[in-house]
Amino acid sequence: MTVSSVVVVGGGIAGVSTVAELRKSGYAGELTLVSRDGFPYDRPPLSKAYLAGEKPLDAIALQRPDWYAEQRITLVGGADAVSVRPDAGEVELADGRVLRADRIVLATGGRAILPAIARVRRDVSVGLPMGNGQDRPVVSPIHVLRDVADADRLRTQLVPGARLLIVGAGLIGAEVASTARGLGCEVVLVDPLDPPLAAAVGIEVARWLHGLHAAHDVETVTTAVEALMATSTGIAAQLKGERDSREFDVVLLAVGLVPETGLAEAAGLETSRGIVVDEVQVTSHSSVLAVGDCARLRDHHRAEHWEAAHLDGARAAATILEIAPPPATAPWWWSDRYGLHLEGVGEMRTPDAEHESVVRGVVGEPPFSVFTLRGERVVGAVSVDDPNAVRAARRMIDRAVGVRAVDLADPSTDLRKLLRGAR
Numbered sequence: 001m002t003v004s005s006v007v008v009v010g011g012g013i014a015g016v017s018t019v020a021e022l023r024k025s026g027y028a029g030e031l032t033l034v035s036r037d038g039f040p041y042d043r044p045p046l047s048k049a050y051l052a053g054e055k056p057l058d059a060i061a062l063q064r065p066d067w068y069a070e071q072r073i074t075l076v077g078g079a080d081a082v083s084v085r086p087d088a089g090e091v092e093l094a095d096g097r098v099l100r101a102d103r104i105v106l107a108t109g110g111r112a113i114l115p116a117i118a119r120v121r122r123d124v125s126v127g128l129p130m131g132n133g134q135d136r137p138v139v140s141p142i143h144v145l146r147d148v149a150d151a152d153r154l155r156t157q158l159v160p161g162a163r164l165l166i167v168g169a170g171l172i173g174a175e176v177a178s179t180a181r182g183l184g185c186e187v188v189l190v191d192p193l194d195p196p197l198a199a200a201v202g203i204e205v206a207r208w209l210h211g212l213h214a215a216h217d218v219e220t221v222t223t224a225v226e227a228l229m230a231t232s233t234g235i236a237a238q239l240k241g242e243r244d245s246r247e248f249d250v251v252l253l254a255v256g257l258v259p260e261t262g263l264a265e266a267a268g269l270e271t272s273r274g275i276v277v278d279e280v281q282v283t284s285h286s287s288v289l290a291v292g293d294c295a296r297l298r299d300h301h302r303a304e305h306w307e308a309a310h311l312d313g314a315r316a317a318a319t320i321l322e323i324a325p326p327p328a329t330a331p332w333w334w335s336d337r338y339g340l341h342l343e344g345v346g347e348m349r350t351p352d353a354e355h356e357s358v359v360r361g362v363v364g365e366p367p368f369s370v371f372t373l374r375g376e377r378v379v380g381a382v383s384v385d386d387p388n389a390v391r392a393a394r395r396m397i398d399r400a401v402g403v404r405a406v407d408l409a410d411p412s413t414d415l416r417k418l419l420r421g422a423r
């Protein structure tokens with residue numbers, strides 16, 4: 001069937017990539033992007049330059065405002081899709097409008113997880129303005145960070161000297177700790193894992209990265225936060241294992257993401273920790289695709305990284321147009337903290353009978369990188385201030401190039417030569 005109308009729900013990188021790639025690949029039919037947030041913007045700066053006040057909203061736009069009209073994309077901004085009807089090929093918006101589509105692409109992303117401690121004793125709603133009894137809304141001191149509104153609310157409270165508790169020392173919690181230190185806040189970072197992020201970067205790098213917080217006067221505590229209580233001056237946090245609670249002015253809950261699957265579930269599509277898709281982004285209904293943080297390839301973890309969402313969009317466009325998908329590539333991500341640039345690709349593994357960890361340079365003395373090798377095959381790599389190493393590692397993984405640990409470990413080896421098979 002020739003596709004002549006496509007509706008994409010969700011204006012994050014996955015949704016924007018889908019519409020951009022459709023047009024780039026020659027799709028000439030109707031194309032509609034439903035974006036709850038208005039003009040789509042990029043999320044990674046929300047914990048970095050945007051939160052720091054170094055970049056305004058228009059500097060983090062995914063596309064120029066006039067790009068949508070130039071590309072003949074109908075941007076339905078500030079709109080919520082409330083229902084999708086796959087058999088009828090319809091998407092219904094909150095204002096009652098019904099959009100017709102031969103193909104529907106769900107790019108609905110996810111919401112920040114609200115752990116049980118978010119139910120604060122006394123009435124403090126997470127991240128939302130609350131009344132102060134004098135008709136003037138004040139911003140709640142308890143936050144999550146997923147969108148611009150979250151970042152704006154958090155930013156108003158990250159004033160010099162503010163006591164900030166961050167619950168969760170994953171990538172976003174760590175980035176906010178770094179940004180908040182730059183803004184002059186006192187930061188306590190709590191996570192039960194010791195060290196956090198070991199699964200993503202390997203134990204050695206994880207330990208060093210976590211230690212960086214203390215080097216920047218962030219107190220790290222390895223435990224869980226058991227309760228948050230509103231007090232007359234802020235928020236008291238009870239940390240597991242501590243006798244007395246601690247007082248904070250601001251709290252950020254950074255404990256992960258729940259995929260936004262509500263529309264898909266209501267439409268009867270298969271969901272399980274995400275909207276379940278096949279290798280070409282098609283859901284359990286052949287005319288509905290799902291991309292980005294909301295989607296999960298069966299038997300795989302959700303990626304939850306920017307580039308994965310971008311590539312999903314390109315793959316969905318190719319599926320709709322029945323053209324060859326972009327070549328598969330190992331998953332890649334980046335993060336920044338305390339002026340250091342971190343990148344990762346593939347899968348980092350704890351050394352065991354099958355896997356070996358190879359350090360290039362010295363862990364703790366950037367630039368350096370660490371590779372996971374299975375036999376002579378690289379399966380994962382992380383780098384600090386050495387993106388070329390990760391770029392080379394990605395090619396090694398994608399092309400299944402055989403390499404020797406001794407060559408990888410030698411900083412004088414040109415990794416591009418290893419790629420060509422020369423030693």
Ligand SMILES: Cc1cc2nc3c(=O)[nH]c(=O)nc-3n(C[C@H](O)[C@H](O)[C@H](O)COP(=O)(O)OP(=O)(O)OC[C@H]3O[C@@H](n4cnc5c(N)ncnc54)[C@H](O)[C@@H]3O)c2cc1C
Binds near residue numbers: 044108146335
């Ligand atoms: C603070 C922060 C920092 C990050 N930093 C990095 C980083 O440094 N490196 C990295 O690799 N990744 C990073 N990420 C992750 C990356 O940004 C995400 O993986 C990516 O944004 C996912 O894109 P998406 O389009 O799938 O979802 P989203 O960006 O969540 O977009 C989904 C959109 O759909 C909208 N939507 C949902 N339901 C509806 C509906 N019913 N109707 C209309 N619209 C709807 C949402 O409002 C949202 O705008 C970061 C994420 C955050 C939050």
